[in-house]
Amino acid sequence: MYKISIVGAGNVAFRMALFLQAAGHDVECVCARDMEKADKVVRALKRGGSNAVAISDFSQLPQSDITIIAVSDNAIGQVASQLPHKDSFIVHTSGATAMKVLQEAGLQNTGVFYPLMTLSMNKDLDIRLVPFLLESQHKNGEEILVNLVNSLKAEYKMCSSAKRLQFHTAAIFATNIINYSLSLAYDIASPDFTFLLPSAIESVRKAFLQNPVSAQTGPARRGDTRTIEKHREVLSEEKFKEHLEVYNFLTQKIFNKYNPDSNEQL
Numbered sequence: 001m002y003k004i005s006i007v008g009a010g011n012v013a014f015r016m017a018l019f020l021q022a023a024g025h026d027v028e029c030v031c032a033r034d035m036e037k038a039d040k041v042v043r044a045l046k047r048g049g050s051n052a053v054a055i056s057d058f059s060q061l062p063q064s065d066i067t068i069i070a071v072s073d074n075a076i077g078q079v080a081s082q083l084p085h086k087d088s089f090i091v092h093t094s095g096a097t098a099m100k101v102l103q104e105a106g107l108q109n110t111g112v113f114y115p116l117m118t119l120s121m122n123k124d125l126d127i128r129l130v131p132f133l134l135e136s137q138h139k140n141g142e143e144i145l146v147n148l149v150n151s152l153k154a155e156y157k158m159c160s161s162a163k164r165l166q167f168h169t170a171a172i173f174a175t176n177i178i179n180y181s182l183s184l185a186y187d188i189a190s191p192d193f194t195f196l197l198p199s200a201i202e203s204v205r206k207a208f209l210q211n212p213v214s215a216q217t218g219p220a221r222r223g224d225t226r227t228i229e230k231h232r233e234v235l236s237e238e239k240f241k242e243h244l245e246v247y248n249f250l251t252q253k254i255f256n257k258y259n260p261d262s263n264e265q266l
Contacts, residue, residue, distance in 0.1 A: 001023075001024045001025050001026065001151070002025050002026070002064070002065040002066050002144070002147075002148070003025075003026045003028050003062075003064045003065045003066075004020055004025050004026065004027050004028065004064055004065065004066045004067075004068060005027075005028060005029040005030075005031065005061055005062060005064040005066075005067045005068070006027060006029070006030050006031070006041070006067075006068045006070060007031045007032070007058075007061070007067065007068065007069045007070065007071060007079055007083070008031075008032055008068075008069065008070035008071040008079075009030060009032035009034060009037035009038045009040065009041050010037070010070065010071070010072075010121070011118075011119050011120050011121045012070040012093050012115070012119050013030070013032075013041060013068075013070035013071075014040070014041050014044065014119075014121045015119040015120070015121065015125075016068060016070060016093065016115075016119070017030060017041050017044070017045055017052075018044060018045065018048070019127045019152055020148070020151075020152075021045055021048050021050055022048070023148075023151040023152050024151060025148075025151065026050075027045055027050060027052050028051070028052055028053070028062060028064060029052060029053055029054075029055060029061060029062055029064065030042050030045075030052060030053075030054050030055075031054075031055045031056065031057075031058060031060075031061055032054075032056060033056055034056075035054060035055075035056045038054035038055065038056065039054045041054070042054040058079075058082040058083055058084060059084050061083060061084055061085065063085045063088055064088065065089065065144070066088075066089050066090075066091065066144060066148070067083065067085070067088055067089070067090045067091070068090075068091055068092075068093060068113060069090065069091065069092040069093070069102075070092070070093045071092075073094050073096055073097045076092050076094060076097050076101055076102070077101045077102075077104065077105050080092075080101065080102050080105035080106075080107055081105040081106060083105075083107070086106055086107055086108055087108050087109060088109065089109045089110075089111065089140075089141055089144060090102060090107050090109065090110055090111075091110065091111040091112055091113045091136075091141075091145070092112055092113075093112070093113055093114055093115065094112070094114060095114050095116065095133070095164055095165065095167065095168030095171070096165055096168045097161075098161035098162075098165075099111065099112050099135050099136075099137065099161050100161065103137070109137070109138060109140075109141060110136070110137055110141070111134070111135055111136035111137070111141045111142075111144075111145055112133070112134065112135040112136070112161070112164065113132065113134060113145055113148065114132060114133045114134075114164060115130045115131075115132055116130065116131045116132065116133055116167060116168075116171060117129075117130045117131070118175070127152050127153075127154055128152070128153045128154055129154075130152075130154055131154065131155045131156065131157065132145075132149045132152075132154055132155070132156040132157075133156070133157055133159050133163075133164045133167060134146065134149065134156050134157070134158050134159070135158065135159060135160065135161060135164065142158065181246075182200070184242070184243045184246060187239075187240070187243065188234070188235075188240065188243060203215070216254065216258070218254070219231070219251075220250075220251040220252075220254035220255045220258075220266070221254060221255075221258050223255060223259060223262075223264075223266075225266060228251060228266055231247065232244065232247070232248075235247055248266075251266055252265065252266055
């Protein structure tokens with residue numbers, strides 16, 4: 001098991017600290033500019049028997065086996081440049097930030113420990129369901145990261161910064177953009193939005209068990225212009241202006257995908 005310091009006190013830092021402690025690791029320090037937030041993480045750790053300390057001065061960071069930088073993407077480089085132990089094994093948790101940001105900050109032994117799922121301070125989850133994307137510039141770093149993931153009983157994949165960014169981009173489509181679409185559906189179906197839950201779950205299930213192309217259904221897939229016009233009538237109210245714009249754009253895109261030789265405008 002490893003001695004770990006965590007830099008940051010937001011959602012990822014909070015959850016990662018608790019997960020790693022539960023897996024048997026010694027989270028010995030939480031460092032954040034906001035001492036109140038750092039204290040909150042440490043209080044949560046101490047409820048599990050930890051001796052962790054909260055600090056706000058980077059120079060006071062201990063030389064742990066692993067230092068995890070869990071801050072916003074645009075702060076990673078600045079934070080990394082201020083860490084005192086340049087030869088320690090130091091990783092960040094970002095999906096969209098290249099590992100070289102740490103090297104450019106003068107660090108000598110670097111890696112990435114990225115959970116491919118949104119972590120929330122206010123919602124617990126089963127860490128075994130979270131896949132991790134790992135990267136390190138040295139073999140010993142890879143071994144440490146794999147040991148960490150194995151201790152969490154989670155899945156992992158070693159991948160380059162470019163591949164990780166590709167995964168991060170894909171996740172935007174699979175989560176944020178789907179959630180935006182659901183927000184439009186919420187407006188249209190309100191107050192009975194929950195009636196859509198079974199079909200939404202089945203749609204995602206089929207997409208992953210088969211593949212999204214073969215699972216695609218609906219009037220745009222069939223080129224059913226009569227049904228499409230009925231939907232547009234529903235969305236003709238001023239309050240659904242945004243919804244209609246999105247519907248028209250995506251309907252045409254779906255139709256074009258499945259009818260590549262057609263120039264028809266739906």
